[in-house]
Amino acid sequence: MGRAKKVVLAYSGGVDTSVCIPYLQHEWGVEEVITLAADLGQGDELAPIKEKALNSGASISLVVDGIETFVTDYAFPAIQANALYENQYPLSTALARPLIAKMLVEAAEEYGADAVAHGCTGKGNDQVRFDVSIAALNPNLKVLTPAREWGMSREETIAYGEKYGIPAPVKKSSPYSIDKNLLGRAIEAGVLEDPWAEPPEEVYEMTTAIADTPDEPAYVEISFEKGIPVALNGTAYDPVALITEMNQLAGQHGVGRIDMIENRLVGIKSREIYETPALSVLIQAHRDLESLVLTPDLSQYKRTLEETYAKLVYNGQWYSPLKEALDAFIQKTQERVSGTVRVKLFKGLSSAVGRKSANSIYSPDLATYGAEDKFDHKAAEGFVYVWGLPTRVWAEVGRQ
Ligand code: ARG
Secondary structure, eight states: OOSOSEEEEEOOSSHHHHHHHHHHHHTTOOSEEEEEEEESSOOOOHHHHHHHHHHTTOSEEEEEEOHHHIIIIIIHHHHHTTOOBTTTBOOTTTTHHHHHHHHHHHHHHHHTOSEEEOOOOTTSSHHHHHHHHHHHHOTTSEEEOHHHHSOOOHHHHHHHHHHTTOOOOSSOOOSSEEEEETTEEEEESGGGGSTTSOOOGGGOSSSOOGGGSOSSOEEEEEEEETTEEEEETTEEOOHHHHHHHHHHHHHHTTOOEEEEEEEOTTSOEEEEEEEOHHHHHHHHHHHHHHHHHSOHHHHHHHHHHHHHHHHHHHTTOTTSHHHHHHHHHHHHHGGGOOEEEEEEEETTEEEEEEEEOTTOOOOHHHHOOSTTOOOOHHHHHHHHHHHHHHHHHHHHHHHO
């Protein structure tokens, strides 16, 4: 008796996920393996990947285009939430996992599979994101995780694959472990494991080295409607084109590099390098626009929830009830977040240098130090007296 009859496997074309195919069949008695490769704008050619799955023993090899959904249903809400894990990482990898999980579950339901599978190991966050998302979407599906259990080294994995006709990687494999999609690249391992070592320039692909960036700054005007970026420099863009263009613009100026030590859910600290040009700039611009249109208490309260939101996404709880409830809150806050932010890109730095909105509650008449000043200075006196009263009384009692 096998662990499952028919399995839909998340497939990337790499050695590990390829080896999962014969492993599921020969070690775990799975009768039929259907692979699913998700196109999330990672830039890999998918036709050879589709072919490779069939050659590795898959009965059906699915390629699903999810780029637009990825941007509109996953990246945009995260931008509205200004989601930065540990204040830095805009969750480019973490956001992809719940979407891939959804594709797996939908394929399993369509093809009548009794399980889904992925090739994550036991040390990362992605296993959590897949397992928990799948459980949330269809708690009856089994999740098979060969790479978490097989205990083979890299060499053993390659040798196992060769037994079943899976060719060993031709080019000397990169020392880095890289995950990429339209939103960015995450790079770890190799020399990066030394937290003191500066990342070599070769790890970067989407961002230009500062030494080679233009000597003139570029300006980009980013327009938002209800918290969603819709136009660049006055030209409307569809969601995918907007991210693509923004990656290009910011990347050219070396903007969007992150080098951090992060805390994984499984308790391990890891050193990660990210390149997320578009996402980093869009969150910065979005947050800036919010500062113009939201009341102080709403702005400040939202900030505290943003941290929770980012943590939930990082920790695989995209489909959790708390995340859903936060979504409702965040959507409500975005009703007036429409307007334009002017961002300056220069030598690896992005700065919001201008902002405007029909919903602005910034009042020049109140803010000005000039003669137009409408602020009632006399009212301040009584306000400050009342505001400071508890402190005054406390101080008086302390002096006795
Ligand atoms: N640490 C990031 C996360 O958990 C990215 C991991 C991506 N994988 C990689 N091989 N770099 O979301």
